[in-house]
Amino acid sequence: MSTTPGTTETFSGKRRQESPEADSLRMGCGWSRGTTGKPWILIETTQGDSHPGSIHLGDLAEFVEKGVLAADGAPAHYACTDICDGIAQGTAGMDYSLPSREVMTMACEMHANAGHADGAVFLSGCDKSLPAHLIAMLRINRPAIVVPGGVMDSGPEGFTLEGVGTMYAKKRRGELNDTDYEFLRSNACPSSGSCAFFGTAATMQMLSEAMGLAQPSTALIPAHLNALKDSARSAGTRVLELISEDLRPRDIFTQETLENALIVHAATGGSTNALIHLAAMAQEAGLDFSYEKVNEINRRVPFILNLKPSGRFNCNMIWYAGGIHRILWELRGFLNLNTKSVTGLTLGENLEILDRTGHFQQMPGYLANYGATVKDLIRPVSEPLAPTGSIRVLFGNLAPEGAVVKVSAWLKDQNDTAEKKIYAARVFDTQQVALEAIFAGKINPGDAIIIRYEGPAASGMPEQFYVTEAIASNPILATSTALITDGRFSGATRGPALGHVCPEAARGGPIAVVEEGDEIEIDLNACSLNIIGVKATNHPNSVGENTGTKASSVDDIAQILQMRLDEWVAPRPKYNQGLLGIYTRCALPVHEGGGLSTL
Structure with a gap:
């Protein structure tokens, strides 16, 4: 009918x-x-x-x-x-x-x-x-x-595309020969x-x-x-x-x-x-x-x-x-x-x-x-893989409007969220430079890799997949470092990866003024992401110039971050024309969906 x-x-x-x-x-x-x-x-x-x-x-x-x-x-x-x-x-x-x-x-x-x-x-x-x-x-x-x-x-032995990034990292480290690498790469998408x-x-x-x-x-x-x-x-x-x-x-x-x-x-x-x-x-x-x-x-x-x-x-x-x-x-x-x-x-x-x-x-x-x-x-809810969900959104002075982490792809034991972890900031303005630093052995246990100017308003918010794989495929770095970025991640991402930091660097978020050596605390249990120690140089309470003294009180850190932000100058736009010129000028914040503002 x-x-x-x-x-x-x-x-x-x-x-x-x-x-x-x-x-x-x-x-x-x-x-x-x-x-x-x-x-x-x-x-x-x-x-x-x-x-x-x-x-x-x-x-x-x-x-x-x-x-x-x-x-x-x-x-x-x-x-x-x-x-x-x-x-x-x-x-x-x-x-x-x-x-x-x-x-x-x-x-x-x-x-x-x-x-x-x-x-x-x-x-x-x-x-x-x-x-x-x-x-x-x-x-x-x-x-x-x-x-x-x-x-x-799936490819051979269940191999899938996300494994190519892992194999590439292993090849770069000399852990995989060219023949095996090319075989897996050729059969990842059958x-x-x-x-x-x-x-x-x-x-x-x-x-x-x-x-x-x-x-x-x-x-x-x-x-x-x-x-x-x-x-x-x-x-x-x-x-x-x-x-x-x-x-x-x-x-x-x-x-x-x-x-x-x-x-x-x-x-x-x-x-x-x-x-x-x-x-x-x-x-x-x-x-x-x-x-x-x-x-x-x-x-x-x-x-x-x-x-x-x-x-x-x-x-x-x-x-x-x-x-x-x-x-x-x-x-x-x-x-x-x-x-x-x-x-x-x-x-x-x-x-x-x-x-x-x-x-x-x-x-x-x-x-x-x-x-x-x-x-x-599919596990019964009475016998789950973990008693809580796979995602945490962290807030704090580094991410006032949030940062997202998939704990299910980071922690082998998802109950292990109570421990606070403190890292020293290593700051990069592009993922390419960060990736080369990882492969060159310049990232050490205890480092937090900060990749900024990768949000919607900066560059369209690209994924940082190869960086995450370079970390996750390295047994030492995977358990001793963290990645923090205003960019986003591939769905295949695993390991210690915190993304979607908002406000993003290009819009004057605190991530724009993180400096080398700043101490960063990640507390998954409290859902917090904070700078807890900064260089005290040029702060009224510091002792002389470049003393290396660390400010650690909440008020001192807030004052120093505000001083840095007051002195911060936005970089020149990466794109001025075409689709990316339009998008980077008009993109909504990531927690609002990253669409185009019609205002």
Whole structure:
């Protein structure tokens, strides 16, 4: 039965009345006169040769089209491909990564609004494309579904892309020969789909389903399975029903949904980048997002997911364990089960159906192929990997507005958060210089590597992945140093890495005036990050010049930091033109999502 409303009742119908050329141009694309009166469905993908996570999406979009046609809709294909964080990693190209999210979001907005779409199906699966599509759904706010693009296979012995950074660091240290290095590098990405470690792409696929914006059991499907095609076809059919039901993304993404997402993120050790994207979604939808809420949730939600980089397994196995809803089933005592989803049912109702139909019992049969069980991957909340969540947000005189750390990827024993750790600052204004210092043996136990001018307003907020891998792959540095930056990290990051320091250096945050040798205290239990000792030179209470005396009282340190800030001069902008010129001038702070200010 057709779900087609009357011609002037739809968004496209009203626009067609205003634009008599619209039908002519659609028919020039192969539509019939009868097709133009049906609901217009935008099929938006990031199809392109940009990376394995997008290269297959054009083929997948054909299955969405089949679903749309079966439901008597009029499909139209649009695309804005993404860049690959892995290809850009460690180069100036990485400065484009977070800004690219804004470009794709605006492209979707443009395609939907100028193309008169009544509804949309978004196909994406990687670090910035899926967040862009989720933000675009909320901005457009017409019936829509996300189809996550699936996950690639693992390489030899479970090797995945994030291991290349580790192998590179070992090669630089003379611990790995060229032949083995090239073999692993050549086989790290053996198929299409997003990377098989639990990084940003996998985290955002998971959260899109957990938030009800993707259909149940459609996130992190191994990309080679027919189930991925079925999910695409089903989305094409379902979006026509959403139009009839007038169920819109902002009806689904509510304050309770956002809290559910933060709970799932805490329990799974998801990428810290997800906090940026969730903040941006909240900004778009007019919801409240706060780091205080993140900490409150992480104090009460256990950590239960055993996936790399925080755990043992690759994320291409999670669908075999019952998928994201199997995680939600385990967490159901913590979640708001009355939130809506694109199925038209609540989260609780979706879970009940999957349980009643045997989904959770049948799917783990796949795990037998790997000699694994559901409990190996998803621990019961009564037997968690750790009693508290995977994330801490630290505050203090070095990060008045917060700094984010994934403790699940740092501490072997996540209960080991009570010990205060004190470090001596080693200050770098770029990650490249810091990386060379590490490889040159110039970083010692007890050092805190400060990398600044890498925030949104400075350089677009690139990831610092190769620095974190150089530290984490070194047994001595991994247990005796820390990295603190106003930049961000790859979802693959492990080890002692604190990022998202805010205010950032380029906007006059305290990190801009940290000096060599300043004493920095990290207290994970108290969620604090403070400078506790500074050179007292030029302070009224100092004894002579360059005495090396340390000021350690809170008041003295506050005075010295303020003196430094009063004398601080902002560096010349790194970018003045083009996309990065616009982004660095207009970017919101990271705790507000790092989007573009419209003020």
